[in-house]
Amino acid sequence: MVAALAGVSRSTVSRVVNASPRVTPGAISAVTAAIETLGYVPNQAARSLASRKTYTIAVIIPENTAKFFSDPYFASVIHGVATHLGNTEYTLTLLIASEAHPEKTRRYLQGGSVDGALILSHHADDSSYLQLSSTLPVVFGGRPMSNTRPADAGPVPRNHIVDVDNVAASTTATRYLLEHGRRRIATIAGPQNMAAGFDRLVGWRAAIAETAQNPDLVAFGDFTPPGGESAMRELLARGESFDGIFIASSQMAFGALRVLREHGISVPGDVAITTVDNDYFAQNSTPPLTCIEQPVAELGVEIAQTLVRLINGESVAELSVMPTRLIERESV
Amino acid sequence: MVAALAGVSRSTVSRVVNASPRVTPGAISAVTAAIETLGYVPNQAARSLASRKTYTIAVIIPENTAKFFSDPYFASVIHGVATHLGNTEYTLTLLIASEAHPEKTRRYLQGGSVDGALILSHHADDSSYLQLSSTLPVVFGGRPMSNTRPADAGPVPRNHIVDVDNVAASTTATRYLLEHGRRRIATIAGPQNMAAGFDRLVGWRAAIAETAQNPDLVAFGDFTPPGGESAMRELLARGESFDGIFIASSQMAFGALRVLREHGISVPGDVAITTVDNDYFAQNSTPPLTCIEQPVAELGVEIAQTLVRLINGESVAELSVMPTRLIERESV
């Protein structure tokens, strides 16, 4: 191996590879030369077996990849994560969790293949991840879902969370409609088994509660354009009129807009819209949408930073809430 | 450890964990019980060090994640890959390649962390991956780019490729416009450093070459909606008229449509459109687009299958070309 060619011991090779300060320049150059000619790459398995470190971090993503991938939100957050991790010694890996074979994911995570895990967009359904942090450093991007509800099986370990205040954000977006003279405000809410869906409906309700309106103008979508379409169709089919609507994601808003256009309903003339996520859809629909912007990239950075600190054993705040801001466009 | 609690040797534990047939039912139940009470998860590093297998496969994705994620094509292909791998013992991992620190990716891939790698959408720029297959089983989803050009540094090892015939597909799509009476056919081509972009332009040229048309009605985009927008603006700004256009991706077509609408140019009245990728954009734009459909999920399955066979040392065809088909809609 390398040690023989360089004429030194394995210990010295290890020191050179790990940039230990106490090595003679001569030894360093001999070893690097040997590494070069041999095309040597240290075996990660052996290394992590001995050192109990892998320097890789996993982002766990649900198997139903289509939804995950198509949402610019995740792309941006992951970009933020990757950016931060790029400056560290950690490698980022996205782990596709096969729902049919959860033990594969478990083996990977608990078998020491990674130093820590990131969970974005947690569903109420996969409660397994709530326990993960007792085995492994874990950070949730967005509050995990069961925290709203009583723990069903044993105590849930304290989880580290980086989130935005979805309730406040949607209250703001809904009030904005009211402040601009709209009186009957509907909403298209997201999936109720995800915090972003749940909390944004809570926020809408909070704003509506301050008015005399009957809070029943709700339809549900799955955060995708087709989901927004069918939710809007459902809302229109009910025959109740509304002059403003808060839509829980710009992708749904995009789908909903198509339906409004079909029905000859003008925006913002007949119906004003506010939504969440300042992405391509919000910026480029007709008209461009007034929306709540989340600091997506910063969110990613913060999540990554939190996890790395956790791995290093530093003490980190359990909850970090990032600010949002409202961007005014032509849809109101 | 587990062996002590179960009252057997480590060898027997290993046999049980690896489902070896030659173990007494009694021993099996004793070991599984011990595993259960101890919450034992085998250490992957130790295991892969000893067995030289990791049972994980990486999809390498370029750092500029935004483009990658937002393209439904990748989501579908990866879904296909994940589906196939879900039925095997392999775990799928997406490796975000930090371009600023290529050695991190190299260590991960060549350091024995994975049994094989998948490369989707290879750019001409990252030639490093062309050599990867001499170290590791590798399959390219879509022909790697330098294959068109003379090797610049040493011999390129033979790479396994799963692809669609992009040239034929775009020729078909362009001819379709001609067959429907269009006479001046433009194109919005994709990035020329990617095979999908390059080949689709070649295909368009091939169809145009059969006509008397001057083949200069080309603008370039980056496969995204904004890219399609600016390409269309550029095309219109040139002042040359055209009554048909082949757009190399439906996302670009989506952006281009916005511009046509702005300019009051009707589709298909004034300009007919064909494109590639039967995704949400093609199906839901106004009007819905005639397009070439790629068998995206099947492509993923085929890619995964090929890689697993390669890892198992089976002999596999170096090139597998999947069929495409044209779907007629209202844009022509």
Add this chain to the structure above:
DNA sequence: CGACTGGGAGGGACCGCTCCCACGAACGGC
């Protein structure tokens, strides 16, 4: 000039698992 000091290099145990080999018991055939 000898003893002390400290930094660089080597030796070997060990990380947790796999896998080969050897051992012993049970069983069947002659």
Add this chain to the structure above:
DNA sequence: GCCGTTCGTGGGAGCGGTCCCTCCCAGTCG
């Protein structure tokens, strides 16, 4: 009843690193 098989099990040698401990040698000081 003895020997040859077969099958389950245990023992031990690695896999390729890390890291602690020891050793050696050169430089310094009394």
